[in-house]
Each structure stands twice: as C-alpha cells, then as structure tokens.
Amino acid sequence: MNELKTINKDKLHQLFDKLIADGNDVIAPKRKSEKVFFGKIISSSDICYDYIQTAFSAKSSVFPKCEELFSYEKNDNEIKHLDPVFSDKTTIVFGSRPCDSASFDYLKVFFLKENPDFHFAKRYDSTLLISMTCNKSDEHCFCTSVGISPSDTKGSDVSLTDLENGEFLAEIISDKGKKFVADYSSFFENKGDISQKSNKNAKVDIKFDLDKLKTKIKGSFDWDTWDKQSLACLGCGACAFACPTCTCFDIQDEASPKSGSRIRIWDTCALSLFTLHASGHNPRENQAGRWRNRVLHKFEYTDTKFDMVSCVGCGRCIKTCPASMNIINQVISIMEA
Amino acid sequence: MCNCNNNMYIPYPMRIAKITDEAPSVKTFRLEFANPDDKDKFSFKAGQFGEYSVYGEGESTFCIASSPTRKDYIECTFRQAGRVTNALANCEEGDIIGFRGPYGNTFPIDQWKGKNIVFIAGGIGLPPIRCVIWNALDLRDNFNDITIVYGARKVEDLVYKHELAEWEARKDVNLLVTVDPGGETPDWKGKVGFVPAILKEAAPSAQNSVALVCGPPIMIKLSLPVLFELGFNEDSIFxxxxxxxxxxxxxxxxxxxxxxxVCKDGPVLSYRELMALPQEY
Incomplete structure (x- = not known):
C-alpha cells in the first residue's frame, strides 16, 4: 500500500508558488489558445486543469527537443570541452497523466540500463513527477490495452487524484516522492481514502489483447500487408514528435570552428533521411519499411530487449497524424492476420 | 541516482600526424592522441569503429583501419561524400580533430590461432579488413596461410597502394590484386577480373580456415557462393x-x-548471424 495523504487546491498552489520562489522549475499544463501544453509556470495561477491530455507529453523535461551535449573552445591546437551546465534545483513536473508517467519508466530503462546516458541521467535525477490520474478519457485513449490504466501510478513520484471537491488524494509512490512530501509535509493532510479514487477515475475500454499481439507480431516483418497499411503515411514524423516514448535523435554541430556546441535534436525513423547512407543506399528504402519499424519497435523490439512494450496508449500519434494513420487499427490488423 | 558522471559524447582531441592520399577523394589520416593520458587509457580490438569529428561541422562514422598492435596511433580511411568528410578532407597535418570510441564488437581473432585466413575486399571495403590484416601480420606466427584478394573498379581506386606492394613482396602473404575489366592501365601487372572470379581462381582451402569479406553488396553477394563451393560455411565467413x-x-x-x-550488436557478424538479420542494411 502506498502512503496516502490529501492536499487541497489552495495548499497545492501555495506549494507550487513556494517551490518557484525557492528557485525550482515547475512544469505544468498551460493553456495556449485551443490546446494545453506543458510549460514552465511562473505562478500557480498559470496551471490549467481543464484537459484530458496535453498536446505533447512531458518527455522534453528529461529529454529536450534540442540539448547541448557539450560545448568547446578551440584555439589552434588547444581544445577545451565543457559539460553542459545542469541546474542543481529540482524540476517539478506536475499534471502528467498515467500514460505519460509510465513513459518515464520506459525512458529510464532505455537511457540508463546500459551505457547510461549522462544528459538524461542528470535531468531525470533532478526531476520530480507529480502526476494526475484521469477522471476523463477520450476516444483515442487505449492505455488499458498496453497494461496501464487511468488510475495508474507507474513512473510517478507522487500521484494525485482530483476528488472534484477542492481536494486531491495524494499517493506517495517513490523514495523521491517520500522525501519531497516529508520536506513539505505542512502542505499535506494525513488522511485519505483510496476508495474515493476508483469512483472518480475514468474507464477506458480494452481495444486489443496485448499478449495475443505479442505472439502474432513475431515474424510479421516479412508480411506484405505493411505496404497497404502504410499507404497513407506521409513520412512527416509528427507521430514520433508527439510520442512520449520515442527516443531517436540526431547529433549536429551548432558552432564556428573556434567555439560552439555539439547538440542532439529529436529525430525519427519515419523520415527517409534517417537511414540514408552517404553512398545513396537507403536500407529502409520506402515508407512501408519505416512504418513497420515504428510499429515493431514499439510492440516487439523493446519488449524483447527490455521486457517493456514502448507504447503507453496515450493516442497522441492518432490525434496528431495529418493522414489519419491509426496505430490501434494497425495492431488489430496484425492480430487478425 | 544513477551516478552517471561520464559525458560519453566528449571526444578525444586527436592530432593529424600524417595524411595519405589513397585514391581520388579517399584519404587516410594517422591520428595521435593530443593528450598523453588519453593514449594510455585507450585500447581497442580489430573490427571496432569510432566517431570522427571536425569541430563546427559534425561527426562521421568510420572503422579504425589500423591494427591494435600499433599502439601509438589510430588510422582511418574515408571517402569524401558529405559535409563532415569534406571538412575532414580540408584538414591539414597538425590539425586537431575529435575522436570518440572505440565502439562495437570485434573480430574473434583470438579464436583464429593456427588457422588460415582469407581476406576478400573490394574498393573502400579494404580499410575495415586492413585492421585485421596488420593485426594478423604483426602476430604472424599465430596464423597459418594468409591470402588477400582485393579488387577495385580501376587501378587508381585501389587503396593502400604502398602496402599492397609491401604485401606482394612478402613470402608469407598470398596477395591477389585485381581491377574490373576496363579498369586496367597499360602498365598494370595485376589481375583483371571481378573479385569473385579471382577468388575462385585462387581457390584458397577452406580446411581450418576463416574468410573475411567486406566490400560493395554485389561483390559480397557473388563471393559467398564461391566461398561455399570452396567449403567455407556459415560460421567460418565473417x-x-x-x-x-x-x-x-x-x-x-x-x-x-x-x-x-549495428553499433552495439555489430558491426562484425558471421554469415550465420548476418542471415538472421532482417533486410535493413
């Protein structure tokens, strides 16, 4: 059983304002015209609660769209490399949904299990994830099909549930969460009833049987159905940029010969340039192969490698796709083949 | 906390000690560690690769083409094909470039003691294999017969021309150099013909032997049936x-x-391992 507490909205906002005043970064859902995005807030009043899901996940707080790997200064034959400067303060990510929080669990394994990634580790270690369970869902949600649920606490440090009476139920999940709540104990109340949670949380129908999919997908590489399935794909990569678990990146120099930075930026296997050799040979020569790589990577390759399916069922790729590609229909068609 | 304090993207500064023009648009750099401490810490094995960078331009991936038995430097051979390789080609001796590595797996050369080794390479496919050739020649007593079949489209495209002459002169190396029909010059004294045909003519014994093949896909594709005919098998071809x-x-x-x-599970594969891969290379 996780330790339970409650916190009311006023106290929660006072807590965020204090954290901000103490120099910490607080990343929370913010409204920007029609959509809600994660962003750094300067006051608790910036927080938006009216969202089923943010347009993008909070992945960029631990794996930014663009980040410096190192900087350098070069004078003739002297070269000096400098690590990027990481803040020694905590970054608090507030309001991520269970699907996105679960993606942090995957990202942690992907980046740290072997050849630990220095930059990810620095950011991950200083990030505290205060997630929010889902009281609503939409037609694209399929977390329950990939082993996650609207009430899931996986990946969170502290998991809140909106009791819709001005109070939040707080489940303390990780050691990091325990330390945080202990440090700010005056904001929390020592009560809470876990049964209140299930009354509030949304129900999401299971759309496919994951175990059956895992069996069927093995050996699907050579199927000729990928051509047809990928016909609509424009190769724009929008799905990957919206995906909470996509991790591919490019490395480039942003610099002059005398000084500058080597940076990494998000990249995606959906793009034809991703695998193009300097010779002109492209091992993944058509969009069918690229779409297949995306699907198999999510549902087969990472499962084999890490025992983790790298899809959290957030449905963003479906919402984002300008050509109405639908990963749920794709996996159902694999299962029915 | 993962206690990860090593920024693995920071390269070793390397001084270009020597530049050799190998063929049109193909150069070899001999690189020495600018910091002696780096040199002491560094070691690699035959088959590994690294990321070479020009500051301000970016990184490019090449094998380490020199042998791990030569500890004072590493060498890479590259063809000018894009932004980074063009920037590298503009570097001069004495310039500092970046190198990080070694990465990837290795040829199981320790398991080849007492065996015959057949090297088959085409064009710019020789550098990854040259690393193993020198490794084997520097430890010559450990191995039995050494056969090298190397070809290029034209005489001018052959890389390591001085070393080819050196290997030719050695009695303990059986070297066959060939150029594609039409690629010969009037004074060409080597073979004329495609690599698979020359390999068939040379007919190295498959008994107690391993074969290393690297080159254009078509050369590999047509050399494999020849090797199988000679008696090589899935586990003796790399x-x-x-x-x-x-x-x-x-x-x-x-x-x-x-x-x-490829960077972690490869780049070195036996034919058996290669056949287990999906067609994405």
Missing part, C-alpha cells in the same frame, strides 16, 4: 556491416536493423 550512425552507443536509433543495433 563480414562487417555499415549503417548510418550518430551516437555509436545504442541510443540514437539510426543504425538499427530490426531489433539489432
């Missing part, structure tokens, strides 16, 4: 793969072949 790479350490996703990462 190659080294190449795919576009960025990080070299299994993170960036560029080099994947199905679930495999």
């Amino acid at each position: 190659t080294t793969l190449e795919n576009r790479m960025k990080c070299g350490i299994g993170k960036c996703g560029h080099c994947t072949v199905g679930p495999y990462y």
